[in-house]
Amino acid sequence: MQKDKPSRTAYKVALNIVTLGAKPGMDRILPPGIVPATEKLLVASGAVGPRTLRWSRSKRMVSVYEAFDWMLPGQFEAFAQRKAFCERQVREGIGEGVSQILVLGAGYDTMGWRLAPEFPGVNFFEIDHPATARLKARGIGAMGQRVNLFLVSEDLGERKLEDVLKTNKIWEHSARTVIVAEGLVMYLPPEAVEDLFRQLSDIAGDGSRIAFSYIPSGEDGQPDAGRWTGLMLWLQKIAGEPWIWSIRPEELGPFLEKTGWINAPAVAGTTVKHGVEFYAVATK
Numbered sequence: 001m002q003k004d005k006p007s008r009t010a011y012k013v014a015l016n017i018v019t020l021g022a023k024p025g026m027d028r029i030l031p032p033g034i035v036p037a038t039e040k041l042l043v044a045s046g047a048v049g050p051r052t053l054r055w056s057r058s059k060r061m062v063s064v065y066e067a068f069d070w071m072l073p074g075q076f077e078a079f080a081q082r083k084a085f086c087e088r089q090v091r092e093g094i095g096e097g098v099s100q101i102l103v104l105g106a107g108y109d110t111m112g113w114r115l116a117p118e119f120p121g122v123n124f125f126e127i128d129h130p131a132t133a134r135l136k137a138r139g140i141g142a143m144g145q146r147v148n149l150f151l152v153s154e155d156l157g158e159r160k161l162e163d164v165l166k167t168n169k170i171w172e173h174s175a176r177t178v179i180v181a182e183g184l185v186m187y188l189p190p191e192a193v194e195d196l197f198r199q200l201s202d203i204a205g206d207g208s209r210i211a212f213s214y215i216p217s218g219e220d221g222q223p224d225a226g227r228w229t230g231l232m233l234w235l236q237k238i239a240g241e242p243w244i245w246s247i248r249p250e251e252l253g254p255f256l257e258k259t260g261w262i263n264a265p266a267v268a269g270t271t272v273k274h275g276v277e278f279y280a281v282a283t284k
């Protein structure tokens with residue numbers, strides 16, 4: 001990604017959530033409160049102006065997304081399913097006694113801000129690239145800080161996650177944790193993805209889990225986004241955030257085992273494709 005600029009893809013995911021809020025029936029899928037919180041965050045951070053926000057939440061914008069559905073079938077609604085999937089994992093984990101949540105590549109995700117007051121005994125951490133994290137911090141500052149929400153600004157390509165957390169006085173290395181990595185691993189080089197999962201195993205206690213999404217590989221080993229894969233890979237590349245990592249769903253189990261995690265394919269929603277992605281849960 002372009003190091004000095006806030007993530008375009010994080011911005012797109014957030015605007016997509018706002019537009020999904022205008023689509024009838026999506027309130028049954030989207031986590032409660034996500035749409036107004038995302039709108040607030042986008043404006044308070046300065047990422048969008050009121051005009052863009054108005055346009056994004058219009059029925060006309062819903063039609064625009066739907067008109068482009070041929071390119072990535074199902075992807076528009078898949079963002080709602082992805083948010084719901086990850087939040088379900090977090091809530092389930094908290095129900096089972098997890099005491100910390102880590103959201104990697106958090107972008108404009110509002111889960112930590114929304115859930116922190118509901119679960120005062122749980123610490124929420126978010127890490128993102130400095131250019132995006134800076135805007136997010138400004139937005140959260142304006143919306144109201146949460147005492148148990150910690151925003152960490154780091155480029156995980158430059159500094160190891162375990163080093164980042166080692167110097168954090170609140171992070172507990174042996175605590176049961178839920179880690180969320182939505183829409184992240186496809187942007188990292190293969191060796192960085194393997195290293196990240198290994199590090200995650202070192203920084204979280206037994207009984208932890210990771211909820212993440214990934215793009216499946218095609219026959220050629222490249223990310224497979226369906227019929228228009230070539231066009232999509234090119235669009236991502238010119239946007240400065242190319243998709244570089246993917247894996248076949250049947251290879252996920254052995255891959256995770258190498259890194260200290262166990263694939264949990266029995267979790268609802270992990271065996272079907274949602275838009276261009278699969279969702280997965282790894283346990284420890």
Ligand SMILES: C[S@@+](CC[C@H](N)C(=O)[O-])C[C@H]1O[C@@H](n2cnc3c(N)ncnc32)[C@H](O)[C@@H]1O
Binds near residue numbers: 127129157183
């Ligand atoms: C597609 S966005 C997803 C945002 C968020 N997870 C969501 O789904 O709403 C990818 C995010 O990963 C972050 N990211 C990418 N590479 C990173 C790196 N090397 N270190 C930290 N964050 C990174 C980007 O800044 C961006 O916010």
